[in-house]
Amino acid sequence: MTTSYDCADADQRAAGLEHAQRAIREHKCVVLPTDTVYGIAADAFSPQAVTLLLAAKGRGRTMPPPVLIPRLNALDGLATDVPAEARRLAEAFWPGGLTLILHAQPSLDWDLGETKGTVALRLPADDVAQDLLTLTGPLAVSSANRTGQPAAQSAAGAEAQLAESVEVYLEGGHRPVDGSEAEPSTIVDATALPLRVVRQGAISLERLREVVPGVLGAGEAEPAMNETPDSGPATPDETPDSGPATSDETSRN
Known part of the structure; x- marks a missing residue:
């Protein structure tokens, strides 16, 4: 049975987080706020849960969801061969609207879809999201909407689209909190050097270059080794669906 909790109320927030943790453990989906938009989340290490997440959105395995993490040091547990430049961006912009595509740790037992051996990671700057991630560990999270919508x-807006496919809705008010229009996270491909933006979003290219001057912008020339269509990593399913150069969130996320 679907239940919604108002996280502005301390008691409802505590009850909602407990219910959401239980739902994740039972391989069900939940909706939570992030600093960009609302996301639909599932256990990143449960193929069954990830399949339910993609089905709720009406998506296939070719659009894998990104993974939200609770703290920066989770980066090395989920990714390998992390370039120093990517680490500098993470240290500068996490928590926040930056998603990094990295090589996934080969030993991890998960199935996020057709990722080509990569994983898209983000640490969101949202208290409710961070509280849930602390309880559950990494979550596969995509924008809380049906494909094309x-x-x-808000959680109410997500429920209007996703309905009973979600066990728990955590309502945290409008996202972004300043009331602005939905803006996706900026996605940076860090699987090869130089780093390159594959979707411009909340973090501008100028801000990225203040930390790593050599970051390539979306559409700029890439190294010859990346020119063939099959050589790049899978672009994550990130927030929102309408963002350029990708299929969906991550905001999320």
């Missing part, structure tokens, strides 16, 4: 900016 606007990304939800």
Whole structure:
């Protein structure tokens, strides 16, 4: 049975987080706020849960969801061969609207879809999201909407689209909190050097270059080794669906 909790109320927030943790453990989906838009989340290490997440959105395995993490040091547990430049971006912009595509740790037992051996990671700057991630560990999270529809900016908006496919809705008010329009995270491909933006979003190219001057912008020339269509990593399913150069969130996320 679907239940919604108002996280502005301390008691409901505690009950909602407990219910959401239980739902994740039972391989079900939940909706939570992030600093960009609302996301639909599932256990990243449960193929069954990830399949339910993609089905709820009406997506296939070719659009794998990114993974939200609770703290920066989770980066090395989920990714390998992390370039120093990517680490500098993470240290500068996490928590926040930056998603990094990295080589996934080969020993991890998960199935996020057709990722080509990569994983898209983000640490969100949202208290409710961080509280849930602390309880559950890494979550596969995509924007809380049906494919082709606007990304939800409230739990109520998400429920109008996703209905009973989600066990728990955590309502945290409008996202972004300043009331602005939905803006996706910026996605940076860090599987090869130089780093390159594959979707411009909340973090501008100028800000990225203040930390790593050699970051390539979306559409700029790439190294010859990346020119063939099959050589790049899978672009994550990130927030929102309407963002350029990708299929969906991550905001999420």
